[in-house]
Amino acid sequence: xIGALRSTVGVVSVGAALPERVVSNEEIxxxxxxxxxxxxxxTGIHERRxxxxxxxxxxxxxxxxxxxxxxxxxxxxxxxxxxxxxxxxDNFFPAAAVTIAERVGCHxxxxxxxxxxxSGFSYAVAQAVSQLQSGLAQHALxxxxxxxxxxxxxxxxxxxxxxxxxAGAVVLAAGAGPETTVxxxxxxxxxxxEHLFVRALAPGxxxxxxxxxxVFKFGARVMVDSIERVTRACxxxxxxxxxxxxxxxxxRIIDHAVKKLGVEPDRVLMNLDRxxxxxxxxxxxxxxxxxxxxxxxxxxxxxxxxxxxxxTWGSCLLPWAGNGPDGGPA
Ligand code: COA
Numbered sequence: 001x002i003g004a005l006r007s008t009v010g011v012v013s014v015g016a017a018l019p020e021r022v023v024s025n026e027e028i029x030x031x032x033x034x035x036x037x038x039x040x041x042x043t044g045i046h047e048r049r050x051x052x053x054x055x056x057x058x059x060x061x062x063x064x065x066x067x068x069x070x071x072x073x074x075x076x077x078x079x080x081x082x083x084x085x086x087x088x089x090d091n092f093f094p095a096a097a098v099t100i101a102e103r104v105g106c107h108x109x110x111x112x113x114x115x116x117x118x119s120g121f122s123y124a125v126a127q128a129v130s131q132l133q134s135g136l137a138q139h140a141l142x143x144x145x146x147x148x149x150x151x152x153x154x155x156x157x158x159x160x161x162x163x164x165x166x167a168g169a170v171v172l173a174a175g176a177g178p179e180t181t182v183x184x185x186x187x188x189x190x191x192x193x194e195h196l197f198v199r200a201l202a203p204g205x206x207x208x209x210x211x212x213x214x215v216f217k218f219g220a221r222v223m224v225d226s227i228e229r230v231t232r233a234c235x236x237x238x239x240x241x242x243x244x245x246x247x248x249x250x251x252r253i254i255d256h257a258v259k260k261l262g263v264e265p266d267r268v269l270m271n272l273d274r275x276x277x278x279x280x281x282x283x284x285x286x287x288x289x290x291x292x293x294x295x296x297x298x299x300x301x302x303x304x305x306x307x308x309x310x311x312t313w314g315s316c317l318l319p320w321a322g323n324g325p326d327g328g329p330a
Contacts, residue, residue, distance in 0.1 A: 004183040010176035010321025015067025016288035044251025048164025048276035056090035058099040060167035061145035072171040076105035080137035085120030085280040118308025120280035144280035164276035168284020177321035192311035242300035248272035
């Protein structure tokens with residue numbers, strides 16, 4: 001699916017929540033046969049955050065959502081829609097989004113989860129944009145939250161080095177700013193399902209299984225292709241975008257895309273060195289950091305690109321239409 005439209009929908013605020021516990025590469029290398037040097041060279045990851053045993057997707061998601069909501073200046077009752085992108089929810093049901101809506105006081109919102117693995121945040125933003133654009137909703141709270149470390153075999157060096165836990169959230173609003181071109185591209189290729197999966201009720205084990213090489217090739221390809229497609233649909237070139245916020249899977253995948261696309265590296269947000277791959281949380285966590293230090297400013301364009309299990313991918317290009325961290329216009 002691909003499309004672009006003139007719209008007043010924009011991002012008005014962002015929040016993030018990370019578990020306290022830091023797990024370094026060195027700590028992992030005490031359990032499995034790997035090393036800090038190998039992990040840094042192949043992935044760019046130095047450390048990650050790991051949720052406590054009693055800390056789940058809805059807990060992190062609610063913290064991120066509350067921060068985004070506070071920063072939006074809106075009341076909880078103003079939110080019409082709460083979507084939580086996750087593939088590691090606490091429960092099959094109720095959806096994590098319902099728990100999050102309850103905890104942050106969004107009692108007049110519809111709430112549901114959306115499962116598209118590491119592309120989930122892009123998919124959820126695309127959903128929310130459609131509902132805002134159609135007039136069904138005025139304000140949407142979109143959360144990306146995952147605790148994939150709970151479904152990773154701590155003895156599998158192919159996966160345990162790559163993932164961390166965390167959540168991020170944005171508030172999107174219709175009429176948030178002047179009309180701009182908003183673009184979305186979503187894709188799914190089920191023929192690659194075997195390269196990255198976690199079973200639920202199907203028999204055969206509870207841990208993530210991954211073919212790292214195949215997923216690497218897929219990620220490197222779709223990150224470039226999807227950014228090209230969505231910017232073209234908006235009548236832009238990749239270098240015209242103010243901020244590219246890629247899924248934080250592997251530094252080499254991002255570096256490859258930067259080179260191929262000819263974009264300025266400092267326009268591409270990266271924080272995987274500290275948080276690793278937080279799945280649906282990774283894009284809003286990176287965006288939050290860049291907003292908090294004043295980089296992302298009102299009127300600038302933000303291109304979020306996610307990819308992962310499914311295999312799936314998704315890009316959303318929309319404006320930052322909110323205030324800066326000091327509360328005033330950015
Ligand atoms: N530490 C040390 N050695 C490791 C290792 C680790 N953690 N993991 C694999 N190796 C070894 C392999 O066994 C292999 O050894 P061999 O040559 O003796 O067979 C060697 O390193 C190279 O393995 P390979 O799988 O080709 O490494 P790679 O350069 O592809 O890096 C990943 C492995 C997992 C880091 C990389 O494939 C990757 O990041 N893939 C994308 C994964 C991803 O992002 N998933 C989520 C997407 S949402």
